[in-house]
Amino acid sequence: MTVEEKAGLLFQTMLTMNPDGTLAEGTGLLPYTARELVGERRMTHFNLLGGAGPRQMAEWHNHLQELAEDSRLGIPVTLSSDPRHAFTDNPGTAMRAGAFSQWPETLGLAALGDPELVREYADTVRREYLAVGIRLALHPQIDLATEPRWARGNGTFGEDADLTSRLVTAYLExxxxxxxxxGPDSVAAMVKHFPGGGPQKDGEDPHFAYGxxxxxxxxxFDYHLQPFKAALAAGATQMMPYYGMPVGTPYEEVGFGFNKGVITGLLREQLGFDGIVCTDWGLITDSELFGEPMPARAWGVEHLTPLQRAAKVLDAGADQFGGEHRTDLVVELVGSGRVTEQRLDRSVRRLLTEKFRLGLFDDRRYVDPDRAEETVGNAEFRARGEVAQRRSLTLLKNDGVLPLSGRPKLYVRNVSAESAALHGDVVEEPAAADLAVLRLSAPYDPRPGGFESFFHAGRLDFPAEELAEILTLLRTVPTVVAIHLDRPAVVPEIAEHAAALLGVxxxxxxxxxxxxFGHADPRGRLPFQLPRSVSEVERSLPDQPQQSTDPLFPFGHGLRYPARQDRPA
Incomplete structure (x- = not known):
């Protein structure tokens, strides 16, 4: 292999696709094309941003493999994806389910706490990914959400290390x-974010300089390592360090992707990991995202040039640059003698070995578009996801109103009137209703801009005006409140006045x-505490779980419906 070909293996970045399954050739969201990255930069690892129908995704994947096969060495592409089987609306962390089966978020799987269900979920993901050619999952995310304000808690299994350790083992299996x-029927997993990204100062996220x-x-610190030790014991082959820089620890105060003490000293030498380490996206070069400037997340090394940052990543022990395509930097480092070709070879061996294990050099390079249509989102997989959605709901409070029966007069807000009409008579005004059903999203501080606005951070309580409007409804008619918990929420007044409260x-x-209406039973239990006040959160230690001594609802809380023989489990 030439130095240029070796350098190409060390980079993984995003690609988009045309809706009809053809390669995107013109200008668009990304400042490059697949032909440029494969043909000129010798890259063979890509993260699919967005998607289309199963047939079109499979055809696009095959076009990409054809492009790679025409290169000098014909090294096959490894296609990766962020999670795409739930409800998330943050394209920086996950994709919408689209044609894929739709399950609860990872927090919902944690609420059920059932390793066998998590294994079933991951097996479904595997089979759907395989059908369209995705061979690397940029998940699971096993950070511990010990800082309630952190915007990335939604992708975790909650705040408990023991629960997360049990579930990540099943996930990887x-x-x-x-x-x-x-093997050829496997999807590799890039476990993230080593050594645990949860304890962010003030709950701010390190996608941004203020976090x-x-x-x-x-x-x-060691508590946050526990799930990663479990992942290593379960055979994890890839790890992604987070953006954050450790402060007040024995380690250098630079982002984990640049941190030799963390990657080489802790992960490789102390924990014995010899798999692939890929940095989080965009550590080296400034870029543009959603039409806005996106500085490199080079925390602690902002003063270094892109060339110097690339050298520091390699010196730290990482194998791959995530979200980057500057292969010329690595070629220059080798040409100048700053990095030896033998150093590249260590990473190249790891990356090629993974491709061989996945069967990409054999008959698993291409996929069948017909089979993709038959597999992705099929009736069996959708049914599994829908059962899990129902079971994951967590009943936090019930004043005896649930389960509902008959055909009550329903006032609904943020709920489809069409769906509600299947169960009751929908009315236009709360005063005319027997019961109201209100869906809410957990509160947060709206952030400006495009990309940044997707991250729900900051406050955990509702602004006074919004809370007053909610409480007016709750005092007008008995109300069932279902709150989407992408992170904890501070809702003591709502809990007091709601006839029933559920976590979703x-x-x-x-x-x-x-x-x-009792056609399915809620089986979830809280995967984190719900604090009683914002001031309590502000006083808490961000790295320690279950900080509240008097939470509104404790970790593991979840009520059950009264037993009844004709109600499904």
Whole structure:
């Protein structure tokens, strides 16, 4: 292999596709094309941003593989994806489900706490991904959400290390599929974000400069490592360090992707990991996202040039640059003698070995568009996801109104009137209703701009005016409140006045109404505490779980409906 070909393997970045399954050739969201990256930069690892129908995704994947096969060495492409089986609306962390089966968010799986269900979920993801050619999951995210304000808690299994450790083991088994190790029917997993991205200062996220600091005032660094040790024991082959820079620890105060003490000292030498380490996206070069400038997340090394940052990443022990395509930097580092070709070879061996294990050099390079249409989002997979949605709902309070019966007069807000009409008579005014059903999203501080606005951070309580409007409804008519918990919420007044309160982690209106009317039972338990006040959160230690001594609802809280023989479990 030439240095240029080796350098190409060390980069993984986003690609988009045309809706008809052809390669995107013109200008658009990204400043490059697949032909440029594969043909000129020798890259063979790509993260699909967005998607289309299953047939079109499969055809696009095959076009990409054809492009790679025409290169000098014909190294096949490894196609990766962020999660795409739930309800998220943040394109920086996950994709909408689209044609894929739709399940609750990871927090919903945690609320059920059932390793067998998580294994079933991951197996479904594996089978749907395989059908369209996705061979690398940029998940699971096993950070511990010990800082309630953190915007990335939605992708985690909550705040408990033991629960997360049990579930990540099942998750990796499901993605791996049959056999003891990675094989042609496996989807590899890039576990993130080592060594645990939860304890962010003030709950701010290190996608942005104001959130770059990760702190451990409670001394719980090792607690956040526990799920990663479980993942390693379960055979994880890839790891992604987070953006954050550790503050007040023995490690250098630079982002984890640049941190030799963390990647080489802790992950490789102390924990014995010899798999692939890929940085989080965009550590080296400034870019543009959603039409806005996006500075490199080079926390602690902002003063270094892109060339120097690339050298520091390689020196730290990482194998791959996520979200980057500047292969010329690595070629220059080798040409100048700053990095040896033997250093590249260590990473190249790891990356090629993974491709061989996945069967990409054999008959698994291409996929069948007909089979993709038959597999993705089929009736069996959709049914599994819908059952999980219903079961994951967490009944926090019930004044005896649930489950509902008969055909009550319903006033609904943020709920489809069409769905509600299947269960009751929908009325236009709360005063005319027997019961109201109100869906809410957990509160947050809206952030400006395009990309930044997708991150729900800041306040956990509703603004006074919005809260007053909610309480007016609750005092007018008995109301069932279902609140989407993408992170904890401070809702003591709502809990006091609601006739019933449920936590939701991704569920359709149909799923919610089925549970409210007793056609399915809520089985979830809170995967984190719900604090009683914002001031309590502000006083808490961000690295320590279950900080509240008097939470509104404790970790693991979840009520059950009265037993009844004709109600499904």
């Amino acid at each position: 499901g993605l791996r599929g049959p056999g003891d190790g990675l 770059r600091e990760q702190v451990y005032p409670g001394g719980f 982690y991704g569920a359709s209106d149909a799923a919610l109404l089925d549970v409210l």
